[in-house]
Amino acid sequence: MNGTxxxxxxxxxxxxxxxxxxxxxxxxxxxxxxxxxxxxxxxxEQFTALVRRLFPAAQPHAxxxxxxxxxxxxxxxxxxxxxxxxxxxxxxxxxxxRANTLSQATMLDVIGAGDVAASAAIARRHDLTTPVLSALxxxxxxxxxxxxxxxxxxxxxxxxxxxxxRSAQVDHEVxxxxxxxxxxxxxxxAPAFFxxxxxxxxxxxxxxxxxxxxxxxxxxxxxxxxxxTDELTRALTKLFxxxxxxxxxxxxxxxxxxxxxxxxxxxxxGSGAALFVVVRAFGCDVYDGLKVMVHAAPHDVDGSxxxxxxxxxxxxVSTDAAAYLLSVWRxxxxxxxxxxxxYLPFQPExxxxxxxxxxxxxxxxxxxxxxRAGAQNAG
Numbered sequence: 171m172n173g174t175x176x177x178x179x180x181x182x183x184x185x186x187x188x189x190x191x192x193x194x195x196x197x198x199x200x201x202x203x204x205x206x207x208x209x210x211x212x213x214x215e216q217f218t219a220l221v222r223r224l225f226p227a228a229q230p231h232a233x234x235x236x237x238x239x240x241x242x243x244x245x246x247x248x249x250x251x252x253x254x255x256x257x258x259x260x261x262x263x264x265x266x267x268r269a270n271t272l273s274q275a276t277m278l279d280v281i282g283a284g285d286v287a288a289s290a291a292i293a294r295r296h297d298l299t300t301p302v303l304s305a306l307x308x309x310x311x312x313x314x315x316x317x318x319x320x321x322x323x324x325x326x327x328x329x330x331x332x333x334x335x336r337s338a339q340v341d342h343e344v345x346x347x348x349x350x351x352x353x354x355x356x357x358x359x360a361p362a363f364f365x366x367x368x369x370x371x372x373x374x375x376x377x378x379x380x381x382x383x384x385x386x387x388x389x390x391x392x393x394x395x396x397x398x399t400d401e402l403t404r405a406l407t408k409l410f411x412x413x414x415x416x417x418x419x420x421x422x423x424x425x426x427x428x429x430x431x432x433x434x435x436x437x438x439x440g441s442g443a444a445l446f447v448v449v450r451a452f453g454c455d456v457y458d459g460l461k462v463m464v465h466a467a468p469h470d471v472d473g474s475x476x477x478x479x480x481x482x483x484x485x486x487v488s489t490d491a492a493a494y495l496l497s498v499w500r501x502x503x504x505x506x507x508x509x510x511x512x513y514l515p516f517q518p519e520x521x522x523x524x525x526x527x528x529x530x531x532x533x534x535x536x537x538x539x540x541x542r543a544g545a546q547n548a549g
Contacts, residue, residue, distance in 0.1 A: 193232035196224040200240040207244050218249050225257055233257040241265040251276040255288075266291040274299050281305045286313055293317035298324060307333045312341050319347035326354055332506050338362050349373060355515060357381070357508050360498040364435055364444070371443040372479060375495070379486035382513050383494040387502040388427070392452055392493055403458045406449070410465035422448065428499060442467045446480050450492035456484035 203209065203217050221240075225233055237258035240250065251273055258265055266272065266280065266288055278301065281289050290313040292298070293306050298321075306314055307329060315337040318324070326334050326348075335358040338345040345362035348354045349370040357377035359366070366374070402425070409418045415437045422433035426448060436444040442463045449459045463480060497503045507513060 192224060192227045193229055196221065196228045196232055196236045197239065199224065200236040204239050204243040209245060214245075214247055214250075218247065221250075221253060225253060230259075234259040234261070237261070238265075241269065244270070246271075248273040248275045252279055255280055262288050263291040267294050272297065274302055277302045278305055281309070286311045290314045290317045294321055296321075296323040303330060312337075312344075315341065316343050316347065319344045319351075322351060322353070331358075331509065335359070335506060346370070355508065357515070358505055360495055360505060361501075363495075363499070364432070368441040368443060368476075371441070372483075375443060375447065375483055375487060377515060378488075378491040378495065379483065380488075381491060381515055383488075383491045384503060384507045384513060386490065386493040386497040388451075388497045388500060389490065389493045391427070392489075399453050399458070402452060403449070403454060403462055406462045407465055410462065425452070426496060426500075428496075432499065440467065442476060442480065446483060447492050447495045450484060450487060450489060451496050453489050454484075456481055459484050 199217065199220055206213070209217070221236075225236070228236070234257060237254045237256075238261050240246070241254045241258060241261065243250075246254065246269075251269075252275075254265060255262060255276060262280075262285070266277075272292075272295065277292050277295075277298075280292060281302070282305070286309065289306060289309055290311070292302065293314050294317045298306075303318075303324065306318065315334065318330070319334055319337070324330065334344065334348060334354075338348055338359055339361040342362070342365045345359055345365055346367075349356055349359055349366055355377060356370075356373045359370070359374050363371055363374055405421065406418065409415070409421070416434075418437040419430065419434045422428065422436055423430050426433065428436075436448060439445060445463060445466055446459070449462055454462070460477060460481060464477060467476060494503065498505055
Protein backbone atom coordinates (compact mmCIF):
# COMPACT_ATOMS: atom_id res chain seq x y z
CA MET A 171 0.00 0.00 0.00
CA ASN A 172 2.98 2.29 0.15
CA GLY A 173 3.72 1.86 -3.57
CA THR A 174 3.28 4.49 -6.21
CA UNK A 175 0.24 2.73 -7.74
CA UNK A 176 -2.15 1.76 -4.95
CA UNK A 177 -4.96 1.07 -7.42
CA UNK A 178 -3.08 -2.02 -8.67
CA UNK A 179 -3.00 -3.39 -5.13
CA UNK A 180 -6.69 -2.62 -4.71
CA UNK A 181 -7.48 -4.52 -7.89
CA UNK A 182 -5.60 -7.59 -6.69
CA UNK A 183 -7.48 -7.55 -3.40
CA UNK A 184 -10.80 -7.26 -5.20
CA UNK A 185 -9.96 -10.26 -7.36
CA UNK A 186 -9.15 -12.48 -4.37
CA UNK A 187 -12.43 -11.56 -2.65
CA UNK A 188 -13.57 -12.34 0.90
CA UNK A 189 -14.72 -10.18 3.82
CA UNK A 190 -11.22 -9.94 5.30
CA UNK A 191 -9.93 -8.66 1.98
CA UNK A 192 -12.76 -6.13 1.89
CA UNK A 193 -11.84 -4.83 5.34
CA UNK A 194 -8.18 -4.60 4.34
CA UNK A 195 -8.95 -2.90 1.07
CA UNK A 196 -11.24 -0.33 2.69
CA UNK A 197 -8.72 0.62 5.39
CA UNK A 198 -5.84 0.71 2.90
CA UNK A 199 -7.76 2.83 0.42
CA UNK A 200 -8.73 5.35 3.09
CA UNK A 201 -5.16 5.51 4.43
CA UNK A 202 -3.77 6.12 0.95
CA UNK A 203 -6.31 8.83 0.21
CA UNK A 204 -5.74 10.55 3.56
CA UNK A 205 -2.04 10.90 2.73
CA UNK A 206 -2.79 12.88 -0.43
CA UNK A 207 -2.55 16.63 0.10
CA UNK A 208 -4.39 17.71 -3.04
CA UNK A 209 -6.03 14.83 -4.87
CA UNK A 210 -7.22 15.53 -8.40
CA UNK A 211 -10.97 15.66 -9.09
CA UNK A 212 -10.72 12.44 -11.09
CA UNK A 213 -8.98 10.73 -8.17
CA UNK A 214 -11.63 11.89 -5.75
CA GLU A 215 -14.37 10.61 -8.04
CA GLN A 216 -12.65 7.23 -8.47
CA PHE A 217 -11.99 6.90 -4.75
CA THR A 218 -15.56 7.83 -3.88
CA ALA A 219 -16.94 5.17 -6.20
CA LEU A 220 -14.64 2.59 -4.61
CA VAL A 221 -15.42 3.29 -0.95
CA ARG A 222 -19.14 3.59 -1.61
CA ARG A 223 -19.01 -0.08 -2.61
CA LEU A 224 -16.65 -1.13 0.19
CA PHE A 225 -18.19 0.55 3.23
CA PRO A 226 -21.49 -1.44 3.16
CA ALA A 227 -19.59 -4.73 2.63
CA ALA A 228 -17.00 -4.26 5.39
CA GLN A 229 -17.39 -5.26 9.02
CA PRO A 230 -18.42 -2.58 11.60
CA HIS A 231 -14.99 -2.29 13.23
CA ALA A 232 -13.34 -1.88 9.83
CA UNK A 233 -15.87 0.76 8.77
CA UNK A 234 -15.25 2.77 11.95
CA UNK A 235 -11.45 2.52 11.59
CA UNK A 236 -11.54 3.45 7.90
CA UNK A 237 -13.87 6.39 8.55
CA UNK A 238 -11.60 7.66 11.34
CA UNK A 239 -8.62 7.49 8.99
CA UNK A 240 -10.51 9.16 6.17
CA UNK A 241 -11.67 11.96 8.48
CA UNK A 242 -8.05 13.16 8.67
CA UNK A 243 -7.83 13.74 4.92
CA UNK A 244 -7.01 17.31 3.86
CA UNK A 245 -9.85 17.51 1.33
CA UNK A 246 -13.14 15.68 1.55
CA UNK A 247 -16.01 16.07 -0.86
CA UNK A 248 -19.54 16.34 0.56
CA UNK A 249 -20.14 12.71 -0.45
CA UNK A 250 -17.05 11.56 1.46
CA UNK A 251 -17.99 13.68 4.48
CA UNK A 252 -21.37 11.96 4.63
CA UNK A 253 -19.70 8.54 4.38
CA UNK A 254 -17.39 9.44 7.27
CA UNK A 255 -20.26 10.74 9.38
CA UNK A 256 -22.31 7.62 8.70
CA UNK A 257 -19.60 5.15 9.75
CA UNK A 258 -17.20 6.87 12.17
CA UNK A 259 -19.23 5.88 15.23
CA UNK A 260 -17.89 7.24 18.54
CA UNK A 261 -15.51 9.59 16.74
CA UNK A 262 -18.40 11.54 15.20
CA UNK A 263 -18.29 14.54 17.55
CA UNK A 264 -14.53 15.00 17.23
CA UNK A 265 -14.76 14.80 13.44
CA UNK A 266 -17.57 17.35 13.21
CA UNK A 267 -15.89 19.81 15.54
CA ARG A 268 -12.30 19.58 14.26
CA ALA A 269 -12.68 19.10 10.51
CA ASN A 270 -10.99 21.98 8.67
CA THR A 271 -13.92 22.30 6.33
CA LEU A 272 -17.39 20.84 6.43
CA SER A 273 -20.00 21.36 3.75
CA GLN A 274 -23.40 22.80 4.53
CA ALA A 275 -25.04 19.67 3.11
CA THR A 276 -23.17 17.45 5.56
CA MET A 277 -23.99 19.63 8.54
CA LEU A 278 -27.68 19.73 7.63
CA ASP A 279 -27.69 15.96 7.08
CA VAL A 280 -26.21 15.34 10.54
CA ILE A 281 -28.59 17.79 12.21
CA GLY A 282 -31.53 16.21 10.42
CA ALA A 283 -30.58 12.82 11.84
CA GLY A 284 -31.52 14.08 15.30
CA ASP A 285 -28.24 13.34 17.10
CA VAL A 286 -28.09 16.07 19.76
CA ALA A 287 -24.44 15.49 20.70
CA ALA A 288 -23.38 15.65 17.04
CA SER A 289 -25.49 18.76 16.48
CA ALA A 290 -23.86 20.42 19.51
CA ALA A 291 -20.45 19.65 18.00
CA ILE A 292 -21.54 21.42 14.81
CA ALA A 293 -22.78 24.36 16.90
CA ARG A 294 -19.21 24.88 18.11
CA ARG A 295 -17.84 25.26 14.58
CA HIS A 296 -16.60 28.57 13.18
CA ASP A 297 -18.13 28.19 9.70
CA LEU A 298 -21.86 27.93 10.38
CA THR A 299 -24.07 29.20 7.57
CA THR A 300 -27.48 30.80 8.03
CA PRO A 301 -29.43 27.64 7.07
CA VAL A 302 -27.33 25.54 9.46
CA LEU A 303 -27.79 28.03 12.29
CA SER A 304 -31.55 28.10 11.65
CA ALA A 305 -31.68 24.31 11.79
CA LEU A 306 -29.78 24.27 15.09
CA UNK A 307 -32.09 26.86 16.65
CA UNK A 308 -35.09 24.64 15.94
CA UNK A 309 -33.73 21.92 18.22
CA UNK A 310 -34.81 22.27 21.84
CA UNK A 311 -31.57 21.23 23.50
CA UNK A 312 -29.53 22.89 26.24
CA UNK A 313 -26.33 21.34 24.88
CA UNK A 314 -26.83 23.05 21.53
CA UNK A 315 -27.73 26.44 23.00
CA UNK A 316 -24.76 26.30 25.36
CA UNK A 317 -22.48 25.61 22.39
CA UNK A 318 -23.98 28.50 20.41
CA UNK A 319 -23.72 30.87 23.38
CA UNK A 320 -19.99 30.11 23.69
CA UNK A 321 -19.35 30.28 19.93
CA UNK A 322 -17.84 33.75 19.51
CA UNK A 323 -17.42 33.33 15.75
CA UNK A 324 -21.13 34.12 15.31
CA UNK A 325 -22.53 37.55 16.15
CA UNK A 326 -25.97 37.11 17.75
CA UNK A 327 -28.69 38.86 15.77
CA UNK A 328 -32.21 38.27 14.57
CA UNK A 329 -33.67 34.90 15.50
CA UNK A 330 -30.29 33.85 16.94
CA UNK A 331 -30.30 36.82 19.33
CA UNK A 332 -33.84 36.18 20.50
CA UNK A 333 -33.33 32.44 20.95
CA UNK A 334 -30.18 32.92 23.03
CA UNK A 335 -31.83 35.59 25.18
CA ARG A 336 -34.76 33.28 25.91
CA SER A 337 -32.47 30.34 26.60
CA ALA A 338 -30.48 32.41 29.09
CA GLN A 339 -33.63 32.83 31.18
CA VAL A 340 -33.78 29.09 31.92
CA ASP A 341 -30.15 27.98 31.60
CA HIS A 342 -27.50 29.40 33.92
CA GLU A 343 -24.59 28.26 31.74
CA VAL A 344 -25.99 30.04 28.69
CA UNK A 345 -26.42 33.23 30.72
CA UNK A 346 -22.85 33.07 32.04
CA UNK A 347 -21.40 32.52 28.54
CA UNK A 348 -23.39 35.42 27.09
CA UNK A 349 -22.45 37.75 29.95
CA UNK A 350 -18.78 37.24 29.09
CA UNK A 351 -19.24 38.19 25.42
CA UNK A 352 -18.43 41.66 24.12
CA UNK A 353 -20.84 41.34 21.17
CA UNK A 354 -23.93 40.53 23.23
CA UNK A 355 -26.18 43.17 24.77
CA UNK A 356 -26.05 42.18 28.43
CA UNK A 357 -29.26 44.10 29.10
CA UNK A 358 -31.05 41.12 27.52
CA UNK A 359 -29.83 38.99 30.44
CA ALA A 360 -31.91 40.93 32.95
CA PRO A 361 -34.32 38.02 33.60
CA ALA A 362 -31.31 35.90 34.61
CA PHE A 363 -29.97 38.67 36.88
CA PHE A 364 -30.23 36.69 40.12
CA UNK A 365 -28.52 33.63 38.64
CA UNK A 366 -25.32 35.51 37.78
CA UNK A 367 -22.25 36.58 39.73
CA UNK A 368 -21.87 40.13 40.98
CA UNK A 369 -19.64 41.32 38.15
CA UNK A 370 -22.15 40.06 35.60
CA UNK A 371 -24.99 41.76 37.46
CA UNK A 372 -23.09 45.02 37.29
CA UNK A 373 -22.63 44.52 33.54
CA UNK A 374 -26.38 44.16 33.16
CA UNK A 375 -27.05 47.36 35.09
CA UNK A 376 -24.30 49.19 33.19
CA UNK A 377 -25.94 48.17 29.91
CA UNK A 378 -28.82 50.50 30.86
CA UNK A 379 -26.54 53.51 31.44
CA UNK A 380 -27.61 56.56 29.38
CA UNK A 381 -30.09 54.33 27.56
CA UNK A 382 -33.69 54.94 26.62
CA UNK A 383 -36.04 52.13 27.60
CA UNK A 384 -39.61 51.20 26.66
CA UNK A 385 -42.46 52.09 29.00
CA UNK A 386 -42.29 50.17 32.26
CA UNK A 387 -45.74 49.07 33.57
CA UNK A 388 -44.53 49.52 37.14
CA UNK A 389 -43.70 53.19 36.48
CA UNK A 390 -47.18 54.44 37.39
CA UNK A 391 -47.03 52.70 40.75
CA UNK A 392 -43.58 54.13 41.45
CA UNK A 393 -44.77 57.65 40.61
CA UNK A 394 -47.59 57.31 43.12
CA UNK A 395 -45.10 56.30 45.80
CA UNK A 396 -42.44 58.86 44.87
CA UNK A 397 -43.70 61.33 47.47
CA UNK A 398 -42.57 58.84 50.12
CA THR A 399 -39.02 58.45 48.84
CA ASP A 400 -37.52 60.13 51.92
CA GLU A 401 -39.55 57.90 54.22
CA LEU A 402 -38.54 54.85 52.23
CA THR A 403 -34.88 55.80 52.45
CA ARG A 404 -35.07 56.27 56.21
CA ALA A 405 -36.97 53.01 56.69
CA LEU A 406 -34.52 50.96 54.64
CA THR A 407 -31.52 52.60 56.31
CA LYS A 408 -32.89 51.80 59.77
CA LEU A 409 -33.79 48.21 58.89
CA PHE A 410 -30.42 47.48 57.31
CA UNK A 411 -28.53 49.18 60.14
CA UNK A 412 -30.34 46.95 62.64
CA UNK A 413 -29.92 43.90 60.39
CA UNK A 414 -33.67 43.31 60.19
CA UNK A 415 -33.52 41.84 56.73
CA UNK A 416 -36.73 39.76 56.94
CA UNK A 417 -38.58 43.05 57.46
CA UNK A 418 -36.71 44.52 54.49
CA UNK A 419 -37.94 41.59 52.42
CA UNK A 420 -41.56 42.20 53.45
CA UNK A 421 -41.24 45.90 52.68
CA UNK A 422 -39.78 45.12 49.25
CA UNK A 423 -42.69 42.80 48.55
CA UNK A 424 -45.19 45.52 49.46
CA UNK A 425 -43.68 48.27 47.33
CA UNK A 426 -42.45 46.34 44.29
CA UNK A 427 -44.96 43.53 43.89
CA UNK A 428 -42.14 41.04 43.36
CA UNK A 429 -42.64 37.57 44.80
CA UNK A 430 -41.44 36.98 48.35
CA UNK A 431 -38.58 34.69 47.34
CA UNK A 432 -37.15 37.35 45.02
CA UNK A 433 -37.54 40.05 47.67
CA UNK A 434 -35.74 37.83 50.15
CA UNK A 435 -32.85 37.56 47.68
CA UNK A 436 -32.70 41.33 47.36
CA UNK A 437 -32.78 41.86 51.13
CA UNK A 438 -29.98 39.36 51.77
CA UNK A 439 -27.84 40.30 48.77
CA GLY A 440 -24.62 41.54 50.35
CA SER A 441 -23.23 42.90 47.08
CA GLY A 442 -26.05 45.42 46.63
CA ALA A 443 -26.66 45.21 42.87
CA ALA A 444 -30.31 44.20 43.21
CA LEU A 445 -30.86 46.75 45.98
CA PHE A 446 -29.44 49.47 43.73
CA VAL A 447 -32.09 48.72 41.09
CA VAL A 448 -34.89 49.05 43.66
CA VAL A 449 -33.78 52.30 45.31
CA ARG A 450 -32.91 53.87 41.95
CA ALA A 451 -36.30 52.88 40.51
CA PHE A 452 -37.95 54.71 43.42
CA GLY A 453 -36.08 57.88 42.54
CA CYS A 454 -33.27 57.84 45.10
CA ASP A 455 -30.31 59.99 44.07
CA VAL A 456 -26.68 59.19 44.71
CA TYR A 457 -26.73 60.69 48.23
CA ASP A 458 -29.87 58.94 49.54
CA GLY A 459 -29.20 55.75 47.62
CA LEU A 460 -25.69 55.27 48.93
CA LYS A 461 -26.90 56.06 52.45
CA VAL A 462 -29.08 52.95 52.20
CA MET A 463 -26.49 50.81 50.48
CA VAL A 464 -23.66 51.64 52.86
CA HIS A 465 -25.66 49.93 55.62
CA ALA A 466 -26.60 46.99 53.41
CA ALA A 467 -23.17 46.29 51.90
CA PRO A 468 -20.36 44.48 53.76
CA HIS A 469 -17.81 46.78 55.36
CA ASP A 470 -14.63 45.67 53.64
CA VAL A 471 -12.32 46.80 50.87
CA ASP A 472 -14.41 45.16 48.16
CA GLY A 473 -17.58 46.71 49.59
CA SER A 474 -15.99 50.16 49.37
CA UNK A 475 -15.03 49.53 45.76
CA UNK A 476 -18.59 48.53 44.93
CA UNK A 477 -19.97 51.67 46.55
CA UNK A 478 -17.77 53.72 44.22
CA UNK A 479 -19.14 51.78 41.26
CA UNK A 480 -22.72 52.33 42.41
CA UNK A 481 -22.06 56.06 42.83
CA UNK A 482 -21.29 56.21 39.11
CA UNK A 483 -24.33 54.11 38.23
CA UNK A 484 -26.63 56.45 40.18
CA UNK A 485 -25.50 59.19 37.80
CA UNK A 486 -25.74 57.23 34.55
CA VAL A 487 -28.68 54.84 35.02
CA SER A 488 -31.97 56.72 34.92
CA THR A 489 -34.94 56.11 37.17
CA ASP A 490 -36.93 54.97 34.12
CA ALA A 491 -34.27 52.42 33.21
CA ALA A 492 -34.21 51.02 36.76
CA ALA A 493 -38.01 50.86 36.74
CA TYR A 494 -37.85 48.95 33.46
CA LEU A 495 -35.50 46.45 35.11
CA LEU A 496 -38.05 45.94 37.88
CA SER A 497 -40.75 45.33 35.28
CA VAL A 498 -38.48 42.73 33.67
CA TRP A 499 -38.20 40.92 36.99
CA ARG A 500 -41.99 41.04 37.30
CA UNK A 501 -42.35 39.53 33.82
CA UNK A 502 -44.34 42.47 32.47
CA UNK A 503 -42.35 43.42 29.36
CA UNK A 504 -40.96 41.91 26.18
CA UNK A 505 -37.25 42.35 26.72
CA UNK A 506 -36.42 42.00 23.01
CA UNK A 507 -37.90 45.46 22.47
CA UNK A 508 -34.47 46.70 23.55
CA UNK A 509 -33.16 45.60 20.13
CA UNK A 510 -35.18 48.35 18.44
CA UNK A 511 -33.07 51.28 17.16
CA UNK A 512 -34.45 53.83 19.62
CA TYR A 513 -33.44 51.66 22.58
CA LEU A 514 -29.93 50.69 21.53
CA PRO A 515 -27.08 51.06 24.05
CA PHE A 516 -25.36 54.41 24.30
CA GLN A 517 -22.13 54.50 22.28
CA PRO A 518 -19.72 57.33 23.21
CA GLU A 519 -17.81 58.90 20.34
CA UNK A 520 -14.26 57.61 19.97
CA UNK A 521 -11.45 60.10 20.43
CA UNK A 522 -9.19 58.09 18.13
CA UNK A 523 -11.35 58.61 15.05
CA UNK A 524 -12.46 61.91 13.54
CA UNK A 525 -16.05 62.92 14.19
CA UNK A 526 -18.41 61.92 11.41
CA UNK A 527 -20.18 64.61 9.46
CA UNK A 528 -23.91 65.06 9.76
CA UNK A 529 -24.41 63.35 6.40
CA UNK A 530 -22.30 60.36 7.45
CA UNK A 531 -24.15 59.98 10.75
CA UNK A 532 -27.49 60.16 8.99
CA UNK A 533 -26.41 57.60 6.41
CA UNK A 534 -25.13 55.18 9.05
CA UNK A 535 -28.32 55.52 11.05
CA UNK A 536 -30.54 54.92 8.05
CA UNK A 537 -28.60 51.81 7.03
CA UNK A 538 -28.70 50.37 10.55
CA UNK A 539 -32.44 50.73 11.11
CA UNK A 540 -33.64 48.05 8.67
CA UNK A 541 -31.15 45.52 10.01
CA ARG A 542 -32.10 46.10 13.63
CA ALA A 543 -35.79 46.16 12.80
CA GLY A 544 -35.40 42.87 10.98
CA ALA A 545 -33.54 41.42 13.94
CA GLN A 546 -36.38 42.37 16.25
CA ASN A 547 -39.02 40.84 14.00
CA ALA A 548 -37.00 37.66 13.69
CA GLY A 549 -36.42 37.51 17.44
